[in-house]
Amino acid sequence: MPAIIPSLWFSQNNCEEAIHYYLEVFPNSELESMTFYPDESLDNHFVGMHGRVLTAVFTLDGHRFTALDGGPSFTFNEAVSFTIECADQAEIDYYWEKLSHVPDAEQCGWAKDQFGLSWQIVPQAIASLTETPAQIQALMKMKKIDIATLMAAR
Template sequence: MLQIVPSLWFGDNNCEEAVNDYVTIFPNSRISQMVYYPNENLSEHFVGMAGKVITAEFCLNGQKFIGLDGGPIFHFSEAISFTIECQDQAEIYYYWEKLSHVPESEQCGWVKDRYGLSWQIVPNNIAELQQTDAQIKALMSMKKIIISELEAAK
């Protein structure tokens, strides 16, 4: 079966730190492989990359990812995010605490982590919780999603 694997370019050359951090946050996670740029014989395009990560293969809760240190040419944007479907309010609080590091980016369950990657931390029944205009209005006013407030907004 074809697997689609997200590949993450860490523009601040902090791939190794991010991968090590992510595998401590998510259950069923591990680092499969970490390959580094050599210390010698790098072409002019890779000057300053010695010891940085060429590729990191890792799984977060069973989902395979690839990461790399690519230098400052590209950075993450909010155009791409990863959704964490939480079982309950406690899980929302847990992931919010672990991942939200840019308060001005918080909106409707979206957060940005310290590596610039965006996440959507939502209840696994989010579709059911935005059935009415009142629920949608309540959701749009939230930063961290509060399930009980969406339920009450029916």
């Protein structure tokens, strides 16, 4: 079965910065390769892109991604996000601190990072923590998920 690999189009010419940031945030991560746009004098299709990332391949916690600096035509939005299933509250707190940079975009464990990418930072046991109407109501009031509050809402 072929692998499904997310490809990220960075619109603010910050692909390289983002990749290096994510490599620091996630364990078991590495940069596999990175190539850059050539000098624009070689091809007028590359005007303004010299030195930007043409292609990059990297892994975050063992999951492979590709990325590029594509220019402002397309931007990230909440229609696509990446879920981080955390073992405990400490992991939720860690990833929230590293990836939550847009407070207006936060709700029910969703966070947006400084590059515009959306993340769902949730406990691995989210299904069992949202079984009752009271738990769902508690979740809807949260930005960062608080496991103890969901357990108490049972």
